Amino acid sequence: MTLLRGRGYASVNYPTGMNLGGDPSQALIHATTMGGFVVSLSSVDLGQGLKTVIAQCAAETLGLPMENIIIDTADTDTGPHCMGTFASRGTHRVGNAVIMAAREAREVMLQVAADELEVDAADLETDGSGFISLKGASEKRIHISDVALAAHFKQGKTISGRGIFLKEPSTPVPETGEMDPDSCQAHACTVAEVEVDDETGVIEVLTLHNAYEIGRALNPAMATQQVEGGAWMGVSHALFESTEPYYPASRAHGPIDFSEYLMPGPADIPVQTSIILERPASNGPFGAKGIGEMTANAPIPAIANAVFDACGVRLTTMPFTPESVLRGLDELRAGAAVQ
Amino acid sequence: MARINPIDTEYFKDERTSDFNVIGTTVQRSDARGHVTGRTVFFEDMMLPDLAFVKMHRSSRHHAMIVDVDLSQARQVPGVLRVITHADVPQNWYTVLRLIGVEPNDEPVLAEDRVLYLGEPIVAIVADTEAAAIEGAAQVKVTYSDLPIVLDVEEALAEGAPVIKQAGTNYFVYEGHHARRIRFGDVEKGFAAADHLFEWRYSSAPIEHAPTETTGCIVIPQGGGRLQIHSNTQAAFFTLDNTALILDRPFTDLQVKGGTVGGGFGGKVDVMVEPVACIAATLINRPVKFVYTREEEMQVSSPRAAERIYIKDGVMNDGRIVARKVMLYVDAGAYSRHTPYGTTKAAAHLPGPYTIPNVYADCHCVYTNRTPSSAMRGFGVTIADFALESQMDRIARALDIDPLQFRLRNAYRDGDLKAHRKIASGTALIEVIQRAAALVGHDLPEEYRAMSSSTPRGA
Amino acid sequence: MSARIVNLVVNGSRKGMIAYPETTLLTGLREALGLMGTKRGCAQGACGSCTVLLDGEPVVSCLVPALVVDGSSVQTIEGLADGNDLNDLQQAFLDGFATQCGFCTPGMIMSAEALLARNPDPTLEDVNEAISGNVCRCTGYERIVSAILDGAHRRRTRAAATASPEDRDALSPAPQPTEATS
Numbered sequence: 012m013t014l015l016r017g018r019g020y021a022s023v024n025y026p027t028g029m030n031l032g033g034d035p036s037q038a039l040i041h042a043t044t045m046g047g048f049v050v051s052l053s054s055v056d057l058g059q060g061l062k063t064v065i066a067q068c069a070a071e072t073l074g075l076p077m078e079n080i081i082i083d084t085a086d087t088d089t090g091p092h093c094m095g096t097f098a099s100r101g102t103h104r105v106g107n108a109v110i111m112a113a114r115e116a117r118e119v120m121l122q123v124a125a126d127e128l129e130v131d132a133a134d135l136e137t138d139g140s141g142f143i144s145l146k147g148a149s150e151k152r153i154h155i156s157d158v159a160l161a162a163h164f165k166q167g168k169t170i171s172g173r174g175i176f177l178k179e180p181s182t183p184v185p186e187t188g189e190m191d192p193d194s195c196q197a198h199a200c201t202v203a204e205v206e207v208d209d210e211t212g213v214i215e216v217l218t219l220h221n222a223y224e225i226g227r228a229l230n231p232a233m234a235t236q237q238v239e240g241g242a243w244m245g246v247s248h249a250l251f252e253s254t255e256p257y258y259p260a261s262r263a264h265g266p267i268d269f270s271e272y273l274m275p276g277p278a279d280i281p282v283q284t285s286i287i288l289e290r291p292a293s294n295g296p297f298g299a300k301g302i303g304e305m306t307a308n309a310p311i312p313a314i315a316n317a318v319f320d321a322c323g324v325r326l327t328t329m330p331f332t333p334e335s336v337l338r339g340l341d342e343l344r345a346g347a348a349v350q
Numbered sequence: 351m352a353r354i355n356p357i358d359t360e361y362f363k364d365e366r367t368s369d370f371n372v373i374g375t376t377v378q379r380s381d382a383r384g385h386v387t388g389r390t391v392f393f394e395d396m397m398l399p400d401l402a403f404v405k406m407h408r409s410s411r412h413h414a415m416i417v418d419v420d421l422s423q424a425r426q427v428p429g430v431l432r433v434i435t436h437a438d439v440p441q442n443w444y445t446v447l448r449l450i451g452v453e454p455n456d457e458p459v460l461a462e463d464r465v466l467y468l469g470e471p472i473v474a475i476v477a478d479t480e481a482a483a484i485e486g487a488a489q490v491k492v493t494y495s496d497l498p499i500v501l502d503v504e505e506a507l508a509e510g511a512p513v514i515k516q517a518g519t520n521y522f523v524y525e526g527h528h529a530r531r532i533r534f535g536d537v538e539k540g541f542a543a544a545d546h547l548f549e550w551r552y553s554s555a556p557i558e559h560a561p562t563e564t565t566g567c568i569v570i571p572q573g574g575g576r577l578q579i580h581s582n583t584q585a586a587f588f589t590l591d592n593t594a595l596i597l598d599r600p601f602t603d604l605q606v607k608g609g610t611v612g613g614g615f616g617g618k619v620d621v622m623v624e625p626v627a628c629i630a631a632t633l634i635n636r637p638v639k640f641v642y643t644r645e646e647e648m649q650v651s652s653p654r655a656a657e658r659i660y661i662k663d664g665v666m667n668d669g670r671i672v673a674r675k676v677m678l679y680v681d682a683g684a685y686s687r688h689t690p691y692g693t694t695k696a697a698a699h700l701p702g703p704y705t706i707p708n709v710y711a712d713c714h715c716v717y718t719n720r721t722p723s724s725a726m727r728g729f730g731v732t733i734a735d736f737a738l739e740s741q742m743d744r745i746a747r748a749l750d751i752d753p754l755q756f757r758l759r760n761a762y763r764d765g766d767l768k769a770h771r772k773i774a775s776g777t778a779l780i781e782v783i784q785r786a787a788a789l790v791g792h793d794l795p796e797e798y799r800a801m802s803s804s805t806p807r808g809a
Numbered sequence: 810m811s812a813r814i815v816n817l818v819v820n821g822s823r824k825g826m827i828a829y830p831e832t833t834l835l836t837g838l839r840e841a842l843g844l845m846g847t848k849r850g851c852a853q854g855a856c857g858s859c860t861v862l863l864d865g866e867p868v869v870s871c872l873v874p875a876l877v878v879d880g881s882s883v884q885t886i887e888g889l890a891d892g893n894d895l896n897d898l899q900q901a902f903l904d905g906f907a908t909q910c911g912f913c914t915p916g917m918i919m920s921a922e923a924l925l926a927r928n929p930d931p932t933l934e935d936v937n938e939a940i941s942g943n944v945c946r947c948t949g950y951e952r953i954v955s956a957i958l959d960g961a962h963r964r965r966t967r968a969a970a971t972a973s974p975e976d977r978d979a980l981s982p983a984p985q986p987t988e989a990t991s
Contacts, residue, residue: 020753021739021743022757022783023702024779031694031698033450053606053609054586055583055611057611058614060379063379066377070372071370077372086605086607087590087604087607088605090586093586095586097584098729139372180450186531188697190772192695192698192772198703198779199782200786222782223355224781224782227373227374229374230374230376231375232376235355238355252558254555254648254649255556259503261501262468268644269560269644272558272560284789289359289366291362300776307728307732308731309735312737313739315736315740316739327552327740328552328553329555
């Protein structure tokens with residue numbers, strides 16, 4: 012029994028947005044009497060944390076603290092249309108829609124504040140603290156709660172905004188496939204190190220090193236969660252997962268529970284080291300590109316390439332089962348014996 | 351406290367500003383407190399005293415005509431309130447992408463005269479308790495007459511293969527073509543001029559999303575006659591619109607609530623449970639729950655499509671790939687779902703993040719007698735990347751070129767024309783390769799470390 | 810088949826719930842008592858989302874018939890926080906970004922609570938084993954494991970700070986650094 016180590020590389024890109032576009036999202040923002048801002052959406056959070064990231068976009072654009080932002084989703088009666096959470100579109104489309112809505116609301120907010128302070132709206136600024144103050148004379152200021160009260164009960168103004176982001180749909184040319192499929196592309200390069208047991212065929216992924224370029228990490232901790240969780244899913248896809256173990260010949264013995272549908276447990280995870288690059292997308296919210304899907308992709312071929320590096324077996328069928336490794340080793344030995 | 355991936359601000363310095371209050375900061379997740387206290391509300395986290403349950407009787411054959419459906423014993427199970435067949439579905443035939451112009455309507459909500467995959471829904475039982483619904487579904491007796499089964503994507507396209515779809519072909523028709531095509535340059539000329547030709551085959555099996563929360567919904571009839579749908583759908587309006595079309599009811603009759611999902615990964619974009627649950631709720635005027643068991647989630651809900659990919663490359667001695675031909679087969683299973691879209695997305699992704707002057711691709715959406723596949727994390731791309739990056743590694747080794755240098759030589763840059771004729775912008779493949787190399791101590795010669803995405807090739 | 814009353818102490822409170830033969834502890838907690846924090850991920854005992862402490866022991870409540878636990882005490886995720894104050898494990902999950910969709914989280918934390926009750930100073934291997942029956946599809950586990958080790962450390966520190974001098978001697982000394990991961 013020998014444990015063989017190897018290293019493999021993979022570099023990929025991934026598109027942001029529903030393929031070919033035509034996938035709009037809308038947002039509505041309105042201020043409450045005391046300066047809370049409700050962001051009404053019909054968008055869905057799958058656990059990637061859309062609600063948090065969207066609140067960051069709203070807070071940043073309005074120039075207010077996170078505590079002032081209330082995210083209200085998903086209800087198709089009260090939230091305007093959103094195409095849905097898929098195709099790595101959530102942060103990009105919903106973020107852009109929220110920014111547009113927040114800009115409109117901010118404009119009204121500043122005008123109300125300007126009228127209260129008897130200055131020009133163009134001379135006002137926000138610093139994220141909740142105060143709207145005069146540029147260069149910050150002691151002349153008003154708190155957002157007073158602005159909101161004034162708007163509601165004194166000036167009769169609605170501090171509200173509407174937003175939509177739509178990448179216009181593109182139709183592929185049937186003959187050539189000429190098309191405009193995406194808004195931007197994120198990038199990744201993964202280096203995998205594996206250990207292959209030449210007696211059992213078991214592959215262990217020891218380490219994954221990832222470099223990601225995602226436009227802008229709106230929340231670095233949450234971007235990290237995507238990188239880590241996706242890499243784990245990639246390892247799982249590569250080594251274990253199949254709903255049809257005998258694909259394509261037979262549908263028999265398909266797993267029906269988690270004891271048969273194998274995925275790596277906490278003791279099976281590789282050590283991950285990752286770094287993020289940012290090349291802001293001109294059409295992304297604060298430059299952000301989508302990251303939600305791509306993080307499982309580069310690890311898979313990196314692992315396949317590392318297995319080849321380790322033991323000379325080229326795995327061309329997913330998942331990379333111990334059986335396929337052993338058959339590969341047998342073939343290598345048979346080939347060597349023939350020579 | 352939490353370990354965060356650092357951002358390397360040395361790259362794209364002149365393109366990055368970072369003058370923000372909350373953007374780029376590690377703000378605490380708004381949902382974390384609810385998660386750790388068990389207070390986060392998922393669709394199923396509600397008490398409804400008069401809740402009824404839907405369970406489905408599903409096909410036990412891969413491909414068969416339905417000769418007879420005997421509901422008599424099912425109706426007699428105590429607690430069974432209603433039995434729903436295709437006759438109860440106002441608009442039984444649909445395709446989930448109809449709203450963006452994809453045709454034809456190729457899938458029945460409930461099977462009519464035949465079944466095309468193991469697990470296809472035939473009869474829905476509505477009952478007072480989950481146990482009664484399960485028993486009722488088990489008591490449905492279906493008589494089948496088997497039809498030939500097609501399980502292999504290339505066999506499905508072969509001359510003389512049994513045609514399993516009533517539209518007449520075992521493939522989705524893309525504007526008169528049998529595949530989504532990419533035709534860029536002239537690959538045959540490219541191959542003729544190449545120093546080396548490499549051709550290899552890759553394949554994958556179907557993969558399940560396996561979210562910890564299974565697909566499901568609760569439909570609550572409202573006093574005014576509207577239906578309130580609580581769902582873990584990934585797309586609220588998408589679900590609403592498709593459900594309304596199937597129910598043949600005004601869109602304003604439906605409301606979808608949700609937005610908090612226990613993992614989706616693309617597995618909760620098909621509209622699989624809401625239409626039947628709405629029909630049930632309307633029939634009995636009570637709240638109805640229809641949730642997939644884990645077994646249904648694994649074997650009946652759509653998986654990631656299995657794919658088979660052939661890549662032929664023409665490569666020069668200096669490592670430039672001058673021609674790439676890809677034949678890609680996506681196993682859509684029995685019905686279209688999102689696969690026609692995903693196969694186009696696969697075509698758009700080819701030939702990978704590399705600038706290759708001649709590219710030819712045929713991406714086939716192929717029907718077989720298996721669980722319809724649909725969207726999953728990396729739709730159209732994940733398996734292609736496995737094939738493409740394995741191919742890159744094999745070529746680099748064959749030519750004895752460093753694997754990262756080989757990729758850098760071919761990497762796309764700003765201003766390059768992609769195979770689908772879009773001009774590349776915002777590219778960064780070069781930089782992620784450089785940075786990953788540095789991360790693992792893989793030496794790159796100076797000329798490779800000096801490359802940049804924003805510098806045109808040859809400059 | 811007639812219903813019966815099952816008496817339980819749930820998170821310290823006396824509860825009576827109506828149970829049928831097919832009622833599991835999971836469905837009883839959720840549908841009879843309205844405690845929705847415990848999740849149904851598979852109803853096959855294989856994912857751990859339904860983990861609760863039954864008389865102090867971690868169980869998959871989806872496989873426990875309600876009728877057989879009459880008179881038992883049950884602790885669920887809802888019983889951990891002290892009013893608005895999260896306990897140290899919960900806080901560690903929060904600070905460590907150890908949740909994404911959150912569906913596996915209650916089960917994970919209950920498994921971790923069971924671990925810390927029997928072993929206040931677990932190793933990495935101890936934690937891996939304790940949550941080996943809890944499936945997570947989102948996070949890749951690393952942050953969950955770190956959070957449990959961090960929560961354990963916080964709990965030991967707090968216990969040491971409030972302990973008598975004699976008890977302090979008996980407690981483990983300086984905590985071991987968590988396994989270096991990068």
